[in-house]
Amino acid sequence: MPVPEPGGAAAPTPGRRRMPKQRRSRELVERILTAAGELFAERGYAEVNTNLVAARAGVSVGSLYQFFADKDAILTALQEQWTIRLGAALDERLRDALDAEPAELIDEVLDIHAALNEDPPGLLGFLLSSSTSPPAAPGVVEAIRSRLVQRLEVLAPAMPPERRETAASVIVHISNGLYAVGRSAGATDTAVRAEVRRALLSYVRTLRDDT
Amino acid sequence: MPVPEPGGAAAPTPGRRRMPKQRRSRELVERILTAAGELFAERGYAEVNTNLVAARAGVSVGSLYQFFADKDAILTALQEQWTIRLGAALDERLRDALDAEPAELIDEVLDIHAALNEDPPGLLGFLLSSSTSPPAAPGVVEAIRSRLVQRLEVLAPAMPPERRETAASVIVHISNGLYAVGRSAGATDTAVRAEVRRALLSYVRTLRDDT
């Protein structure tokens, strides 16, 4: 048994086996997360095995398991990374829009979705909608939800707090329609976005008008 | 190699290996589907193995594989069964409501959801939302979607057909919020249903008012 943490810091994430200390290994971890993100988005979590992740990252399995306790830990790390990334994007672009109209806010948020879902194409959608599959993943969804609750406090101050929680969850779910609605004849990306936008707008207006 | 289809009918479903001819085997197939439905709803597709399905059905694995080509075929058969079941329920309860108000229709549909999702608790939700996991499953969602398109022809006759398709997909997606929205503090079943209802109602009204 290799002493839990020889001389270094303790693992921050439960599934993290060892903290990278040299630049070399930090880049290795980054390569693994990049490869895993691409593969999960392309094939889905179940269809990706750790050997494949290591191969695409240009790394041996052994090295992979030196920094990640198991397969789930890779997904968890990705979720943490994207929770931060998405939260930062939202905070930056919505900071000054404190009293913006719903339509304006919705467009901003849809823009952020579109932009972030490009870097590794489909990864944001995967993280937002496949939440239930492997480990319970509150992370990425919660990044949006918690900020929505704050907005609702401004938009609908008379609403009971509990209902705000539920309403925020529903808004997030409707937004996920961006990824969950199947593309087919007549349902192009722009068509889906337009309809999701309408759905969000009408629902949010309802919330403002309600008590 | 056991002759493809000795003297009987050909398999109807691709994954179906052999058509049950005696009552005995028809009941066996039924028991397998029941057990599989319960298990999928409880644990999810990936966490269920065929040995477990056979065990809960009180059947040997060998018998199971005599009627289903592989694990996916069981899920496919379930999807077909529920596509019919859900379609029938919708047709029956909405037949006479040809010119009903949106609010009325929505309540009817939400009732159907609640009722059908009880028999094996959670199975309808599983079939509607886990669509992308194992095999592409257009079935159950399409049962609702196609009927919605027809309704939209009545509700919004001026709307371009392509947009109707997309709008119907979005409506189905919002309804799936019944299953996808996490339950937690403040988000009880009834709270979620109330918010989903509001979202549906406001969106559908938008569609009617729009061109």
Next chain:
DNA sequence: CTATTATCCGAGCAATAACTCGCATTTGAC
């Protein structure tokens, strides 16, 4: 330079789960 720690490797171990096969039993036609 030397010692010590950190990093890296990839063949192989072990567990899991999908699926097969040969044979026993039941059903239904005659």
Next chain:
DNA sequence: GTCAAATGCGAGTTATTGCTCGGATAATAG
């Protein structure tokens, strides 16, 4: 009854895959 087809069985085969291990290589301190 008798026979053939249909059904039922479950131990065992096979392939996949998550993960370990022992040892080689590179960085860093003194």
